[in-house]
Amino acid sequence: GVRGCGAVPAVGSSKAERPAGGCEGPHLSLQCAARIPEAGALLDLLEKCPEHQKKGGFPVVVFEGLDATGKTTVTQSVKDTLNGILLSSPPACISQWRTIFDDEPAPIKRAFYAAGNYILASEIAKASTQAPVIIDRYWHSTAAYTIATEINGKVQDLPPANDKVYQWPEDLLKPDLVLLLTVDPEERVQRLHRRGLEKTKEEAELEANSLFRQRVEESYRRMVNPACQEVDASPSKEEVLKTVLQLIKKHCAL
Ligand SMILES: Nc1ncnc2c1ncn2[C@@H]1O[C@H](COP(=O)(O)OP(=O)(O)OP(=O)(O)O)[C@@H](O)[C@H]1O
Numbered sequence: 001g002v003r004g005c006g007a008v009p010a011v012g013s014s015k016a017e018r019p020a021g022g023c024e025g026p027h028l029s030l031q032c033a034a035r036i037p038e039a040g041a042l043l044d045l046l047e048k049c050p051e052h053q054k055k056g057g058f059p060v061v062v063f064e065g066l067d068a069t070g071k072t073t074v075t076q077s078v079k080d081t082l083n084g085i086l087l088s089s090p091p092a093c094i095s096q097w098r099t100i101f102d103d104e105p106a107p108i109k110r111a112f113y114a115a116g117n118y119i120l121a122s123e124i125a126k127a128s129t130q131a132p133v134i135i136d137r138y139w140h141s142t143a144a145y146t147i148a149t150e151i152n153g154k155v156q157d158l159p160p161a162n163d164k165v166y167q168w169p170e171d172l173l174k175p176d177l178v179l180l181l182t183v184d185p186e187e188r189v190q191r192l193h194r195r196g197l198e199k200t201k202e203e204a205e206l207e208a209n210s211l212f213r214q215r216v217e218e219s220y221r222r223m224v225n226p227a228c229q230e231v232d233a234s235p236s237k238e239e240v241l242k243t244v245l246q247l248i249k250k251h252c253a254l
């Protein structure tokens with residue numbers, strides 16, 4: 001069995017909790033490695049990461065949110081202001097395989113992002129002994145997009161608010177603070193267009209499908225332990241930076 005690879009049917013549960021019959025983890029990993037050579041390399045990297053990584057003494061702050069809500073912009077500024085270390089999910093060491101897994105069926109694609117979070121945890125453990133760590137997406141993104149993809153229809157059709165799919169995995173290093181950036185849909189579309197990068201399939205889906213967008217955001221809001229703290233990211237870049245720095249100072253010992 002491999003950490004993180006059973007994330008689709010068991011979002012939020014730890015490796016140990018996953019039922020053998022319902023767990024796609026080991027099954028998926030063997031299948032993947034035989035068919036996709038990069039899956040073998042990914043699993044090798046994952047196996048090298050020690051389990052139950054511990055955080056260092058510096059704060060670990062995650063930024064979450066839909067595409068184009070301003071995560072890249074604000075994480076860079078926070079990192080510069082705090083002399084921190086900027087990390088992202090999926091981590092740089094596996095990002096060259098991202099397009100390969102993005103084109104795979106949903107369970108394999110999600111397993112890639114889930115495994116990436118466990119590899120990222122090793123980087124967070126090390127970096128947080130040296131400086132404040134600022135992260136662009138982590139587990140909440142993997143969980144929220146998975147839940148919103150697995151469930152069709154309206155927000156009311158999502159699993160109930162206290163369902164265990166919204167729990168943080170027991171065996172994954174926890175951040176000190178998770179900030180969820182939100183902007184109204186019109187502003188977000190304008191930012192997407194202003195940015196002008198090529199859209200991924202999922203970004204196109206997000207833009208076209210307002211119900212999907214609502215399910216992703218609501219899933220973020222339902223995540224617990226740690227929950228996301230919502231930040232209105234509609235104001236100017238300077239205002240947003242000021243707000244998040246205040247929140248970091250309030251919640252983390254710097
Ligand atoms: N507060 C803001 N006001 C106006 N424009 C902004 C603000 N923050 C970011 N932008 C602009 O919006 C666009 C998207 O921002 P950014 O790339 O930081 O979002 P993102 O959340 O990292 O997106 P993705 O998740 O797709 O990488 C960029 O062109 C950026 O300059």
Ligand SMILES: Nc1ccn([C@@H]2O[C@H](COP(=O)(O)O)[C@@H](O)[C@H]2O)c(=O)n1
Pocket residue numbers: 067089090113114117137138139141142143145202203
């Ligand atoms: N921890 C993560 C990170 C990302 N994803 C998936 O990637 C898409 C967004 O990535 P950007 O680089 O454009 O911000 C997002 O749609 C997720 O599908 C993930 O699942 N888990």
